[in-house]
Amino acid sequence: MSKALQFYKYQGTGNDFVIIDNRTNNFKNNTKLVKKLCDPKFGIGADGLICLENSMNHDFKMVYFNADGHESSMCGNGGRCIVAFAKHLGIIEKHCTFEAVDGLHKAQIESNGQVQLKMSDVDEINNYDNNIVLDTGSPHFVSFIENVENIDVHKKGADIRYSDPFTKDGINVNFAHVEKDTLKIRTYERGVEDETLSCGTGVTAVAIAAADQKLISTNLINIKTPGGSLSVKFDKSTSGYENVWLIGPAKMVFKGEILC
Numbered sequence: 001m002s003k004a005l006q007f008y009k010y011q012g013t014g015n016d017f018v019i020i021d022n023r024t025n026n027f028k029n030n031t032k033l034v035k036k037l038c039d040p041k042f043g044i045g046a047d048g049l050i051c052l053e054n055s056m057n058h059d060f061k062m063v064y065f066n067a068d069g070h071e072s073s074m075c076g077n078g079g080r081c082i083v084a085f086a087k088h089l090g091i092i093e094k095h096c097t098f099e100a101v102d103g104l105h106k107a108q109i110e111s112n113g114q115v116q117l118k119m120s121d122v123d124e125i126n127n128y129d130n131n132i133v134l135d136t137g138s139p140h141f142v143s144f145i146e147n148v149e150n151i152d153v154h155k156k157g158a159d160i161r162y163s164d165p166f167t168k169d170g171i172n173v174n175f176a177h178v179e180k181d182t183l184k185i186r187t188y189e190r191g192v193e194d195e196t197l198s199c200g201t202g203v204t205a206v207a208i209a210a211a212d213q214k215l216i217s218t219n220l221i222n223i224k225t226p227g228g229s230l231s232v233k234f235d236k237s238t239s240g241y242e243n244v245w246l247i248g249p250a251k252m253v254f255k256g257e258i259l260c
């Protein structure tokens with residue numbers, strides 16, 4: 001017997017998510033169900049699915065699933081969207097602290113509706129064949145190139161994501177171009193296994209990699225993705241980067257019910 005599931009659809013610079021208010025714990029996730037809900041033909045369609053759940057000591061808890069149905073690492077755009085959703089539900093006003101897979105995140109909603117999300121500190125940055133590998137809550141491979149418009153992101157991204165040493169755990173692959181202090185980025189996302197219009201942890205990774213490579217001279221960076229504009233700010237720390245914030249829009253597109 002099918003049951004009606006209430007859901008909300010959000011997007012943050014075109015990275016889109018099914019969001020479920022699961023404070024009652026009624027939504028029993030499984031890989032097959034999450035994959036179907038994220039499917040554009042047999043379900044709602046999204047890059048990922050997010051459950052908002054109760055937390056003992058903080059405003060709420062975020063549980064993130066990639067479109068392949070598997071629970072995954074931190075989602076920066078999804079983190080900004082769940083904050084906007086928590087405000088919609090009346091759980092928070094302007095500031096919040098929530099639990100996620102990579103620890104606690106502070107966030108605040110600006111008067112223009114943009115959401116500032118505090119990301120994890122970055123303490124390890126590795127070079128790999130003139131590229132950069134780092135983790136901003138999700139693992140990222142960053143390649144600075146001349147022309148991001150013409151690259152085949154799906155093919156080149158999959159080639160790297162399924163190559164040793166990345167094939168076992170996967171990695172998100174970002175192609176970026178620096179123009180003065182603005183970055184243009186396109187991302188192949190693990191777990192979507194395709195290019196997404198934007199990737200929040202990816203944008204954060206590229207901004208920090210550009211600073212670490214001294215390709216930019218500021219610590220407040222404007223980033224253009226195919227889905228829209230984001231900003232990243234951070235401070236240098238003794239071991240890497242801290243006070244890392246991802247800033248940008250997070251919008252409810254629609255809400256609905258789906259039989260499942």
Ligand SMILES: N[C@H](CCC[C@H](N)C(=O)O)C(=O)O
Pocket residue numbers: 015047048066072073074075076077078138139172189190191192198199200201202
């Ligand atoms: N697909 C990513 C998680 C979501 C990242 C992205 N949607 C973001 O905004 O950070 C991974 O499996 O590492």
